[in-house]
Structures are given as C-alpha cells and as structure tokens.
Amino acid sequence: MNGRLRLHMVCGLLMHSSLAVTTEGLPLGLTAAKFWTRTKFKGTNALKRRINPTRVPIEEKESYRWLENMRQSTALLGDPGRLVHIGDRENDIYEFFCETQALGTHFLVRTCVDRLAGDGGHTIADEMSETTVKGVHRVSVGKDDHADIELRYRRIQVLPPIGKQKRYPSLSLTILHARECGTPEGRPPIDWRLITDLPVTTPDEAIEKLDWYAQRWKIELFHKILKSGCRAEDARLRTAERLANLIAIFCILSWRLFWMTMINRTAPDASPRLVLTDGEITLIDRLAAYRKNGSASRTLADYLTQIARLGGYLARAHDPPPGNIVIWSVSADRRWR
Structure with missing residues (x-):
C-alpha cells in the first residue's frame, strides 16, 4: 500500500456546482455541475512563480469552470436579465465579468484583486479610500451579537489585467465596501468588498446587494448536506464515471432535503x-x-x-x-x- 501510493498519485474527483436560489433564500436546484480531476497537486505554486498567471488564457486555467458554469446556468434558466451570478473571492475573474455582460446577465462577486482603475495610474482601493460613508447598516452576527457596518459605494471604470488589455475592454462597475465599525471582541471585523455590474445609488440598494451576497452561504449548506449527510466523499467506486453518476444522484437527494427544510420555514x-x-x-x-x-x-x-x-x-x-x-x-x- 505504501509503495503504491508513492508511485501512483491519487488526485480524486472534484466538483464545481452552481445552485439557483431566490432572493428569499429558497434553493431551486442545481443549474450546473462540473466534474474534473487534476493531473497533480504539487508544484503549482512554483509554477506561478515562473509563469505570470495573468498572461495565461482563461481557457487554459482551472478557474475556467466559473465561466462554464455561468454559461450553462444562464442557458438553463433562460432569462439572463433577471439572473445575478454570485461568487466568492475565487470568482474574482475579469474574464467572468466580461462574459456576463456579453450574455446580458449580471454578477455580484467578492473581490480579492485590487485592479487598475480610471486612467491606469491608480487602483480601485485608491478611489475607494476617497469615498465617504454613505450609510450605516446594523446586521445580526450569530445569535446574540450584532454589528454596525459602514457602507461605501462608487461607480468606477475598471481596467483589464496587464497583458490582457488588448483582448478585453474596460468595464464600468460598482464597487461596494461594507466594513464593521470598531473592533469586535472574539472575532475579526466584517469586511466585505464586493464588485457588481448592477447600479448602487442609495443605501437601500447597497443593503439589498449585501443581502443577496449573504445568500451565497446556501451553496455551503448544500455541500454540507452532500458531504456529511450523503457522505459523498466516502464513496469508493472504481471509475470516475461511476463516481460522478453516484454524486449526481446524491446532488438531487441533497437538494431535495435542503429544499424541503427551507420551504417548511417559509x-x-x-x-x-x-x-x-x-x-x-x-x-x-x-x-x-x-x-x-x-x-x-x-x-x-x-x-x-x-x-x-x-x-x-x-x-x-x-x-x-x-x-x-x-x-x-x-x-x-x-x-x-
């Protein structure tokens, strides 16, 4: 067993899923699920040091799955203008932003990249540092705590990454920052930095976008049911095809359990x-x-x-x-x- 593992790297099967959720938080079902395997896990950080990832075409990256799922979800649901694709910081992909606009749909993503803005002489963070607080919103944190959040938002001309400026246009996007006032005890302060193509001109619209982004947690609950309830990771089938088929069945079961629980509450x-x-x-x-x-x-x-x-x-x-x-x-x- 030890010798075999040293000679044969077992990479497993990965899944990237998209869940349709109403603004009230009711899960409607999976709209896309992509399965894939990695040829290797080690050495990726060293590779990034030798190759600038911003110059690699998105089609050659693993993160291309975000675009594939977005396209499949948009085609399945059939009304692009009513859809808002919500993603965490891993979804902060410029090509994704451009593709949503090409398809006539919308996005709301938590950012991790301080992109160039305006004429290219400054960044998004530089412009947001000059933006005044537009409102304060109180949110519940856990069962017995709350937080007062300062709201800042601004429409900014965002530039594509260096090396891709000839292929992709600049985009006029809304940046929304929500940061907790003060320093809470026992937990890090809330600090959400969101980017969207949707307009935000009032505190109420900013709060609406924060509420929408909070629904992203539903996909984590779905995965918890899939992993802990159906125990999908414990499956030991011989081929990736069989494992993918089994997980697809587990996905249907997990969604239905999740849906029944949520609809019972509403x-x-x-x-x-x-x-x-x-x-x-x-x-x-x-x-x-x-x-x-x-x-x-x-x-x-x-x-x-x-x-x-x-x-x-x-x-x-x-x-x-x-x-x-x-x-x-x-x-x-x-x-x-």
Missing part, C-alpha cells in the same frame, strides 16, 4: 403535496403512526415534523423547525429507506 401551512407525493404521504402516515382527528389540518409542517421525529426530533413547543441535520439523518436511517 410556508409551514402549505399543503404537504407541495413537496411530497401521495405515496410518500401514505408512507409517512404509516411509519409515523400518524393519528389525528380527520377534520384537523394536516400541513406541510405537520408532515416534516413527523419525518423529523423518525430521526429523533422531539418537536417540543419551544423547539425550532427541524433542520437539515435531522432530516438527512432520517433519510439515512433504515426505517426511512
């Missing part, structure tokens, strides 16, 4: 048939020994609670609605399978 009084088939309703009635007066209301919340009870949820009066963990524990239990 519409608990809805009909259970909104998320369950007649057969599933009958099965839940039998498994949970559901006993109620025939005239009583049987809502979506009632059925999700019965499912959660199978996983140990106590359903006490002060308990919050069942979450993803308890729902996936039921799906993994033999009684539910």
Whole structure:
C-alpha cells in the first residue's frame, strides 16, 4: 500500500456546482455541475512563480469552470436579465465579468484583486479610500451579537489585467465596501468588498446587494448536506464515471432535503403535496403512526415534523423547525429507506 501510493498519485474527483436560489433564500436546484480531476497537486505554486498567471488564457486555467458554469446556468434558466451570478473571492475573474455582460446577465462577486482603475495610474482601493460613508447598516452576527457596518459605494471604470488589455475592454462597475465599525471582541471585523455590474445609488440598494451576497452561504449548506449527510466523499467506486453518476444522484437527494427544510420555514401551512407525493404521504402516515382527528389540518409542517421525529426530533413547543441535520439523518436511517 505504501509503495503504491508513492508511485501512483491519487488526485480524486472534484466538483464545481452552481445552485439557483431566490432572493428569499429558497434553493431551486442545481443549474450546473462540473466534474474534473487534476493531473497533480504539487508544484503549482512554483509554477506561478515562473509563469505570470495573468498572461495565461482563461481557457487554459482551472478557474475556467466559473465561466462554464455561468454559461450553462444562464442557458438553463433562460432569462439572463433577471439572473445575478454570485461568487466568492475565487470568482474574482475579469474574464467572468466580461462574459456576463456579453450574455446580458449580471454578477455580484467578492473581490480579492485590487485592479487598475480610471486612467491606469491608480487602483480601485485608491478611489475607494476617497469615498465617504454613505450609510450605516446594523446586521445580526450569530445569535446574540450584532454589528454596525459602514457602507461605501462608487461607480468606477475598471481596467483589464496587464497583458490582457488588448483582448478585453474596460468595464464600468460598482464597487461596494461594507466594513464593521470598531473592533469586535472574539472575532475579526466584517469586511466585505464586493464588485457588481448592477447600479448602487442609495443605501437601500447597497443593503439589498449585501443581502443577496449573504445568500451565497446556501451553496455551503448544500455541500454540507452532500458531504456529511450523503457522505459523498466516502464513496469508493472504481471509475470516475461511476463516481460522478453516484454524486449526481446524491446532488438531487441533497437538494431535495435542503429544499424541503427551507420551504417548511417559509410556508409551514402549505399543503404537504407541495413537496411530497401521495405515496410518500401514505408512507409517512404509516411509519409515523400518524393519528389525528380527520377534520384537523394536516400541513406541510405537520408532515416534516413527523419525518423529523423518525430521526429523533422531539418537536417540543419551544423547539425550532427541524433542520437539515435531522432530516438527512432520517433519510439515512433504515426505517426511512
């Protein structure tokens, strides 16, 4: 075993996924999923020291997956003007910004690069340092804490990276900085630096964009269900094709569990048939020994609670609605399978 691992590098299978989410945070499903493998993991930092990554065509980079998923998602959803593609700092890619404009769609990305701006003699940070505070917004941090955030925003002419200025045009983009006032105890201060093609002219519009970016956390919750609930990383199939097929099934299951949990929080009084088939309703009635007066209301919340009870949820009066963990524990239990 030790000798084999030394001679054969096992790189595994990677997945880059895109999740459609409403502005209220309801996950609608995966819009794109790309699987790939790396030929090697070691030596990439040394390679960057020898080759300027900004001069390498985006098509030759692993980060090209951001553009591929964005194109696939835009084509699938079919209404580019209503879409806003949200990404973390890894998505701070100039070619991505240009491609969204070419497709007539929008983006909201957290930045990690201080790009050249204006006439090229200064950067985005230089211009934002001269921008006054336009408003203060209070947000909740955890259960018992809050933070007051200063809002700065400005429309800036952003230039393409050096070495790509002949291929890509400059773009007029909005820079939005949200930084916490003061220094909190026990945690780093909130400091979001966002870039978008959408206009931001008032504090309310800035707060709206912050709320939208906060929905990016939904993809992390989806991946948590996929990894911890479905245990996708524990699969030991022989080929990448088989593993990709299995993970695709896990993705559907993970989304449905996530969707049921979230829709139960937004519409608990809805009909259970909104998320369950007649057969599933009958099965839940039998498994949970559901006993109620025939005239009583049987809502979506009632059925999700019965499912959660199978996983140990106590359903006490002060308990919050069942979450993803308890729902996936039921799906993994033999009684539910």
